[in-house]
Each structure stands twice: as C-alpha cells, then as structure tokens.
Amino acid sequence: MSDKILVINAGSSSIKFQLFNILSSKPEFQILAKGLVERIGIKDSRVSIELIQNNSFIKYDKQIDVQDHAFGAKLIIEQLQLYSVISNFDEIVGIGHRLVHGGEKFKTSTIINQAAENAIIKSVSLAPLHNPAALKGYNAFKALNPKIKHVAVFDTSFHMTLPEEKYLYSTPYQWYQKYQVRKYGFHGISYRYILEKLAAILKKDEKKINAVVCHLGNGASICAIKDGQSFNTTMGLTPLDGLIMGTRSGVVDPSIHQYICEITKNTSDAQTIASVTDILNKESGLLGISGVSSDIRDVTAAKEDENHPKHHLASLAIKMFCQRIANYIIQYSNDLDNKVDALVFTAGIGENGVLIRKWVLEEIKILSLKLNSKANEEKYDDYVLISDLSSVFPIYKIRTNEEIIICHDTYELLNKK
Incomplete structure (x- = not known):
C-alpha cells in the first residue's frame, strides 16, 4: 500500500x-x-x-x-x-x-x-x-x-527574488522598514510550475529561461521571469494591485479612497476606508465595469451580443481588461531586454480564453506577436504552441498545476535528510 x-x-x-x-x-x-x-x-x-x-x-x-x-x-x-x-x-x-x-x-x-x-x-x-x-x-x-x-x-516565495527597485514603492522608506510595505506578488506556485514546464518544452536550463507568464483567472497577474527567477510581477502588497480581475479593480489612483469617503460622508451611502477597499476587492473589475458578471464568459457573451442591454459596458470591460494585459506584456518584455523565450497564457482564462488571447495580442502594436488561429482554438490537456512561425517569440497556452508543486514540496521536505 x-x-x-x-x-x-x-x-x-x-x-x-x-x-x-x-x-x-x-x-x-x-x-x-x-x-x-x-x-x-x-x-x-x-x-x-x-x-x-x-x-x-x-x-x-x-x-x-x-x-x-x-x-x-x-x-x-x-x-x-x-x-x-x-x-x-x-x-x-x-x-x-x-x-x-x-x-x-x-x-x-x-x-x-x-x-x-x-x-x-x-x-x-x-x-x-x-x-x-x-x-x-x-x-x-x-x-x-x-x-x-x-x-x-x-504563493509569495517565488517573488522573493524581485530586485529592490521592483519591489519597493515610492512611499517613505521607513514604511518598508517598519511595516513591510512592499510588493510581494502572488500566484508564485503557478509560476513555478510553468517555469518547470517551459524548461522541459524548450529543453533549456530553468536558470536560463526568460519568459512573460500571464496567469489569468478570476484573480489575475503577470510575471516577468528573468534567468529562471521572478524579476517583476503585477500584484503588490496585496492581490488587489495590477490587472483588472473578476471583481478586483487592479491598479487605481489611491486617492480614490479619500475622495469616495469625503463625497459620501453626509449621505445614506457613507463609505469608510475599509468599505471602499472591500468594494475594490469584491465589486469592481469586470463585474464593476460591465454590470454583467465577474465571469469572463458571461461578459464576453454580452460583448458579442449587440442586443444585450449591457453590450456596450461589457465591450468596454473586455477592452480595458485586454489592454491592461497587453501593456504589461510590453513592459515586461522590455524588463527582459526583449530576450523572451516564450509568452505563456495559463490559469482558467489564460488556458481557455480563445478570444481573450486573440484580443490581447491585437492590443500589442510594438511587438510582432502572431497567433496561429487553428492552434489557438485547439483542445488540449497539457500545452500547445499557439504562435505563428513569424511571431517574434513563441506563444504557448499551458495548463498550470499548483497542486503538484505543493505535493512535490511536501514530499521533499518530509524526506529531507
């Protein structure tokens, strides 16, 4: 047994x-x-x-x-x-x-x-x-x-290799020293799996791999992996930062908190710092913009249906979602000195969102990234190369597996001598 x-x-x-x-x-x-x-x-x-x-x-x-x-x-x-x-x-x-x-x-x-x-x-x-x-x-x-x-x-351990200029905020340095205010990043277990998988696919040492990985689900982030280590990532002190997500706002002007509290203080809808943060976490993102759903499938369906009462707002939500992803892909390609071994889409939306991958790449004008339409639509269990031969670097959709990483770490630590 x-x-x-x-x-x-x-x-x-x-x-x-x-x-x-x-x-x-x-x-x-x-x-x-x-x-x-x-x-x-x-x-x-x-x-x-x-x-x-x-x-x-x-x-x-x-x-x-x-x-x-x-x-x-x-x-x-x-x-x-x-x-x-x-x-x-x-x-x-x-x-x-x-x-x-x-x-x-x-x-x-x-x-x-x-x-x-x-x-x-x-x-x-x-x-x-x-x-x-x-x-x-x-x-x-x-x-x-x-x-x-x-x-x-x-989830944060993988990002402990971020350089100082990437993880520090332009807040008083004492906030970092006293209160640990810094970028931590998340989805690190998933990024570890994708890195191991890429090494096997590309037949390349993990320590030499440069990749931009888009972990897109109801919670979403992107990571620039440089020489096999996390070099930059979109989530910050908390998972609220960065990309637009299912119900999370992603990056916003931090003055929004004070403004909303001030403008509502004498109304029946008075807000506090805590309640505004809760709204940014639970009622914003795709749900907040579209008014349809936090599920990308529902928002996409409303975008594609011109007769849907929320068609315009759903289209706007998708446009904003894809533009934010595209902008980070461009930024992180620059972080990697444009020496990118692969662009990877993973997690629920990244793995299954045929149209989302297409729309994201259409937003990227400065890099010549080309999809193979047939491969982009192909069903798969593990991974598929979805880029055209003319693409400036290869693009993959890869199914992540965080549980196997946790299982492996558990085994290794229990058997460590």
Missing part, C-alpha cells in the same frame, strides 16, 4: 483538496481523488469528490450541513474512506497547504512547526482574507491526526 500526500487549499468558506499516491522515490505522483467542501458555515453547504477511474474523473456530491472547517476536514477524510481511496488516515504521510502570503520571512516552503505557525500568524495583517482561512485548514487537519507532518507552500 503506497504512502499518500494530501494537498489542501482552504478558503474562508471552502476547502479544496487533492490526494496523491507516491509511486517511486524519483518521486512520481499519481492523483487519486480531488474535491471540494464549499459554503462552510453557510446555508446549502455541500461536499463533492471526484475519483480517478480509467484516466477520467467520476464525481459524487451531496448537500450536508458543514458548520466549520474542523467538520469540513473530518468530512474529507470520511469521503476518502467511504469511496475506498484510503483505508485509514495513517496512509497519508504528509499534508501540504497553500498559503497565499509568507511575507519576507518565508523564501521557500517550510514544515509547519510552532515557530512557523507563529510567523504565519504574524503575517495575517498582510493577508487578512487568506492566511486565517489557511490556518483554519491546518488546525482542522492537525486536530484530526496530530502525528502527521504539515508543509506550508507560499
């Missing part, structure tokens, strides 16, 4: 999970099951599990009252046992957790001991929406089986 590694991504009201078999000491990993406990502490909560059978997944789900993360963790183990994926908890030798923010403390993944847990708790002020949820997930599984070792894998 093989040892197994469980990968956990806990949100404020959800726990995503994947279970991997360790096949050899190379190591090689085989996914056995994946699933989601959602709407934790909310009405109509449910659990779903997908089991690998004949190279495809069979899904089972049920509605069940999940009052907290502790019950959600228990439910995941019960589901894995119910469907005979594991016979008992002891088959799981390690649990890897996705942590959004590690601050400057964590430059690599780490085994979670008391010192690491204390440091993660200290960084909660940097990621108040994300790190507390991850800690809830960690504590829930730790309580179920205190013997199992846990590993934290941070």
Whole structure:
C-alpha cells in the first residue's frame, strides 16, 4: 500500500483538496481523488469528490450541513474512506497547504512547526482574507491526526527574488522598514510550475529561461521571469494591485479612497476606508465595469451580443481588461531586454480564453506577436504552441498545476535528510 500526500487549499468558506499516491522515490505522483467542501458555515453547504477511474474523473456530491472547517476536514477524510481511496488516515504521510502570503520571512516552503505557525500568524495583517482561512485548514487537519507532518507552500516565495527597485514603492522608506510595505506578488506556485514546464518544452536550463507568464483567472497577474527567477510581477502588497480581475479593480489612483469617503460622508451611502477597499476587492473589475458578471464568459457573451442591454459596458470591460494585459506584456518584455523565450497564457482564462488571447495580442502594436488561429482554438490537456512561425517569440497556452508543486514540496521536505 503506497504512502499518500494530501494537498489542501482552504478558503474562508471552502476547502479544496487533492490526494496523491507516491509511486517511486524519483518521486512520481499519481492523483487519486480531488474535491471540494464549499459554503462552510453557510446555508446549502455541500461536499463533492471526484475519483480517478480509467484516466477520467467520476464525481459524487451531496448537500450536508458543514458548520466549520474542523467538520469540513473530518468530512474529507470520511469521503476518502467511504469511496475506498484510503483505508485509514495513517496512509497519508504528509499534508501540504497553500498559503497565499509568507511575507519576507518565508523564501521557500517550510514544515509547519510552532515557530512557523507563529510567523504565519504574524503575517495575517498582510493577508487578512487568506492566511486565517489557511490556518483554519491546518488546525482542522492537525486536530484530526496530530502525528502527521504539515508543509506550508507560499504563493509569495517565488517573488522573493524581485530586485529592490521592483519591489519597493515610492512611499517613505521607513514604511518598508517598519511595516513591510512592499510588493510581494502572488500566484508564485503557478509560476513555478510553468517555469518547470517551459524548461522541459524548450529543453533549456530553468536558470536560463526568460519568459512573460500571464496567469489569468478570476484573480489575475503577470510575471516577468528573468534567468529562471521572478524579476517583476503585477500584484503588490496585496492581490488587489495590477490587472483588472473578476471583481478586483487592479491598479487605481489611491486617492480614490479619500475622495469616495469625503463625497459620501453626509449621505445614506457613507463609505469608510475599509468599505471602499472591500468594494475594490469584491465589486469592481469586470463585474464593476460591465454590470454583467465577474465571469469572463458571461461578459464576453454580452460583448458579442449587440442586443444585450449591457453590450456596450461589457465591450468596454473586455477592452480595458485586454489592454491592461497587453501593456504589461510590453513592459515586461522590455524588463527582459526583449530576450523572451516564450509568452505563456495559463490559469482558467489564460488556458481557455480563445478570444481573450486573440484580443490581447491585437492590443500589442510594438511587438510582432502572431497567433496561429487553428492552434489557438485547439483542445488540449497539457500545452500547445499557439504562435505563428513569424511571431517574434513563441506563444504557448499551458495548463498550470499548483497542486503538484505543493505535493512535490511536501514530499521533499518530509524526506529531507
């Protein structure tokens, strides 16, 4: 019976999970099951599990009252046992957790001991929406089986190589010294996977790869990878900075906060710094501009339908979204001295957005980037070269896999001698 590694991504009201078999000491990993406990502490909560059978997944789900993360963790183990994926908890030798923010403390993944847990708790002020949820997930599984070792894998770690002039803001330097105000960047686990994949595709040493990678999902960012390291990225102190996203504004004039608070202070719609920040996080971006949805598919459909009542605003949202991406691609190509081995589109929109990739590249006038239309529309499981031979550098769509990176780091740290 093989040892197994469980990968956990806990949100404020959800726990995503994947279970991997360790096949050899190379190591090689085989996914056995994946699933989601959602709407934790909310009405109509449910659990779903997908089991690998004949190279495809069979899904089972049920509605069940999940009052907290502790019950959600228990439910995941019960589901894995119910469907005979594991016979008992002891088959799981390690649990890897996705942590959004590690601050400057964590430059690599780490085994979670008391010192690491204390440091993660200290960084909660940097990621108040994300790190507390991850800690809830960690504590829930730790309580179920205190013997199992846990590993934290941070989205920010990959970006700890940013040069000083890229990560500092033009604010008082004391803010950085006293309060750690700087650009941290996110989606680093995804960028690590794409870098490894590119090295294999291009048959090139990771340390020599220069690439512009667009991680485009409901949350979106871009990274300039120079000599195999993060050199620049769009997200900042928090994931609110940079690109227009599903509900996040991306970069805006910071004076907007004071202006909105001042102009609404004597109205029934009076705002505070906290409420404006909440709106910029949850009611802006594609949703805020279009008034249609935070889902790019819905906004694209409204753009393509001239009779849709929000056709103009949906078209405007898509135009702004694509222009912002295009501008960063140009900027980051310059950061890489225009010596770019590849432009990569990944994550939900980047991997599946045929029209978005086309529209983004149409916004780039200064670089001769050419799509192969047939390849751009091609279905795939892993990666596809989607550029024409005349393109100034190759363009790929690559499916990211953050969970396998977390699994690998967990294995490596648990077996470190």
